[in-house]
Amino acid sequence: MPEASPHAPAVRLRVPRFALALPAWAWLVSFFVVPIATIVWFSFGYKPGLFGTHANDVLSLDRYREALSPTFFTTFQNTLWVGLAGTGLCLLIGMPTAYWMAVKAPPNRRGLLVALVMVPYWTNFLVRTIGWQVILAPQGWFSELLQALHLTGGPLEILYTRTAVLIGVVYNYLPLMILPLFVAFDRVGGPLREASKDLGAGRWRTFTRVTLPLARPGVIAGTVLVFIPLMGDYVTATVLGGARGNMVGQLVASQFQTAQNWALGSAMAVVLILVIAATVAVIAALAWVVSVPIRARHRLVLEEVA
Amino acid sequence: MSTTTPSRQAAAPATDLGPPPPTRPLRSWGDRLLRVWGLVVLVFLFAPIVVVVVYSFNDGRLLIAWDEFGLAPYRAMLERPAIRSAVTVSLQVAVLSSLLATFLGTMAGVALARRPGRWTYWFIGLLLLVSVTPEIVDAVSLLPWVVFLGSDAGLTAFNNGIVRLVVGHSLFSTAVVSYIVRARLVGLDESLEEASGDLYATPLRTFRRITVPLAMPAVLAGYLLSFTLSLDNTIVSAFVQVSGSTPWPVYVLSALRSGLRPEIAATSTVMLVLTLAALGLVALVLRRSGDSATDIARTMGGG
Numbered sequence: 101m102p103e104a105s106p107h108a109p110a111v112r113l114r115v116p117r118f119a120l121a122l123p124a125w126a127w128l129v130s131f132f133v134v135p136i137a138t139i140v141w142f143s144f145g146y147k148p149g150l151f152g153t154h155a156n157d158v159l160s161l162d163r164y165r166e167a168l169s170p171t172f173f174t175t176f177q178n179t180l181w182v183g184l185a186g187t188g189l190c191l192l193i194g195m196p197t198a199y200w201m202a203v204k205a206p207p208n209r210r211g212l213l214v215a216l217v218m219v220p221y222w223t224n225f226l227v228r229t230i231g232w233q234v235i236l237a238p239q240g241w242f243s244e245l246l247q248a249l250h251l252t253g254g255p256l257e258i259l260y261t262r263t264a265v266l267i268g269v270v271y272n273y274l275p276l277m278i279l280p281l282f283v284a285f286d287r288v289g290g291p292l293r294e295a296s297k298d299l300g301a302g303r304w305r306t307f308t309r310v311t312l313p314l315a316r317p318g319v320i321a322g323t324v325l326v327f328i329p330l331m332g333d334y335v336t337a338t339v340l341g342g343a344r345g346n347m348v349g350q351l352v353a354s355q356f357q358t359a360q361n362w363a364l365g366s367a368m369a370v371v372l373i374l375v376i377a378a379t380v381a382v383i384a385a386l387a388w389v390v391s392v393p394i395r396a397r398h399r400l401v402l403e404e405v406a
Numbered sequence: 407m408s409t410t411t412p413s414r415q416a417a418a419p420a421t422d423l424g425p426p427p428p429t430r431p432l433r434s435w436g437d438r439l440l441r442v443w444g445l446v447v448l449v450f451l452f453a454p455i456v457v458v459v460v461y462s463f464n465d466g467r468l469l470i471a472w473d474e475f476g477l478a479p480y481r482a483m484l485e486r487p488a489i490r491s492a493v494t495v496s497l498q499v500a501v502l503s504s505l506l507a508t509f510l511g512t513m514a515g516v517a518l519a520r521r522p523g524r525w526t527y528w529f530i531g532l533l534l535l536v537s538v539t540p541e542i543v544d545a546v547s548l549l550p551w552v553v554f555l556g557s558d559a560g561l562t563a564f565n566n567g568i569v570r571l572v573v574g575h576s577l578f579s580t581a582v583v584s585y586i587v588r589a590r591l592v593g594l595d596e597s598l599e600e601a602s603g604d605l606y607a608t609p610l611r612t613f614r615r616i617t618v619p620l621a622m623p624a625v626l627a628g629y630l631l632s633f634t635l636s637l638d639n640t641i642v643s644a645f646v647q648v649s650g651s652t653p654w655p656v657y658v659l660s661a662l663r664s665g666l667r668p669e670i671a672a673t674s675t676v677m678l679v680l681t682l683a684a685l686g687l688v689a690l691v692l693r694r695s696g697d698s699a700t701d702i703a704r705t706m707g708g709g
Binding site for chain 1: 440441443447448452455461471472509511513516518522523525532536542543544546551573577581584637638645658671677682
């Protein structure tokens with residue numbers, strides 16, 4: 101460090117250590133922290149009249165009560181269902197894929213495979229979702245193919261249902277699950293698995309007792325990376341969900357864009373964040389509770405050999 | 407990400423080549439199943455993209471109903487002024503917002519890697535918060551704020567659509583660039599900077615001549631990632647945009663309501679090729695600077 105250098109000039113401008121981060125900090129505070137704080141403030145207000153969007157002269161929790169009223173509550177339930185099912189499916193689909201990419205695929209192909217998973221991730225979200233709209237359309241080629249193969253009785257009737265939204269979100273967020281899992285499995289490394297096999301463990305036992313526990317950070321990262329944006333999803337639900345596949349994201353958006361009720365929309369946004377945080381906390385707690393007996397059973401105490 | 411050390415750099419070529427593959431007599435059923443599964447997932451991941459590219463050659467009136475093969479959508483793409491202006495706005499915003507994010511993020515990343523302290527926890531917490539907040543919440547909170555800044559606070563710049571979009575797109579990207587730059591510098595020894603200081607370089611000169619060149623691959627990768635993120639941004643754009651400067655994804659979103667036409671697929675295909683070119687460049691830059699497939703995946707997955 102320059103400070104430790106013996107040739108450091110005697111008079112130096114003392115800049116704080118975080119000086120270089122200051123512009124970014126200021127930028128994020130003024131266009132992220134302050135706006136979010138404003139939203140929280142709005143959520144305690146009300147919509148003053150037909151043409152006003154928000155007022156805060158009387159503060160109350162009424163907007164929260166309204167946001168959780170039965171009409172909107174079903175949407176929250178629906179969102180939570182899609183969020184949990186979507187994340188679960190991503191994990192189920194993504195884990196074997198990531199394991200195959202990191203462990204079983206030939207090493208010289210791994211770069212290519214990672215690139216192949218990343219291409220969909222970096223193509224336009226909206227365009228990918230429109231691709232699904234084309235595939236799932238009742239008069240589309242996929243529907244006709246299924247009918248020609250006599251797999252379905254009539255045209256495909258998935259579009260604009262919750263199933264379509266689920267397919268869409270699993271598709272859209274799957275790369276976010278595969279990439280961290282790939283990194284985690286890749287980190288475990290071959291020698292450890294070989295050691296496990298040499299010590300008599302079978303394939304399955306090696307996976308559950310060595311590979312998976314060591315890849316746990318990747319599982320956690322993938323789950324969080326998928327679950328959080330999925331809960332706030334707006335585009336997929338709009339393109340594939342129609343009126344029935346309602347998500348909270350759409351609800352918040354409509355309060356701001358069409359209903360012009362910023363107070364209620366803000367309350368919904370705050371509730372959405374709270375629901376996400378609470379669900380993550382509950383899942384983390386559950387995972388911990390489940391892991392306690394497993395760890396206790398497999399604990400190995402090394403006796404001191406005299 | 408903080409565990410990377412210079413030894414990783416040295417070991418990278420060796421692990422890339424790997425030991426000679428052990429000759430396996432027979433693949434087990436489990437392995438075959440895994441392989442089929444992996445390939446099916448890849449097909450799943452590419453299906454809608456392939457569909458959009460194929461349907462961009464649809465000469466029909468509506469995107470969803472296939473009519474016949476033709477190049478009419480590409481001609482229409484070049485002729486429709488609305489499409490041209492939307493793409494132009496998107497490209498302008500992408501260039502500006504990614505420059506801004508790279509500038510802010512690089513400095514923040516350097517500070518995080520080279521000047522850590524108690525402040526680091528707070529700052530990384532802020533960056534994490536920025537990257538995990540659902541985009542819709544970002545969007546609805548930014549809208550009242552820019553309206554307030556533009557009208558009540560008298561900062562008329564915020565009535566400009568481009569400015570609003572640049573601000574909106576720069577937030578998440580700043581966090582991403584900070585992570586990438588920090589991850590790269592943490593993996594590099596500080597001795598070069600120390601040597602520069604010992605040779606009487608001023609801190610500014612050391613920063614300009616040593617630190618920035620060392621961080622350059624990460625900076626470039628961060629820039630291109632911000633660029634694609636900005637091109638992709640739909641939700642924040644839909645909220646903060648001003649009519650007259652509608653970016654491309656918002657144009658597509660509004661076209662959804664009036665019926666999608668094949669031009670949209672054609673333009674998307676062109677944008678896809680552009681994005682892939684940018685990403686290829688990122689991967690090339692990272693590989694040149696000695697990253698393995700895993701490191702590239704980590705960097706491009708946003709740390």
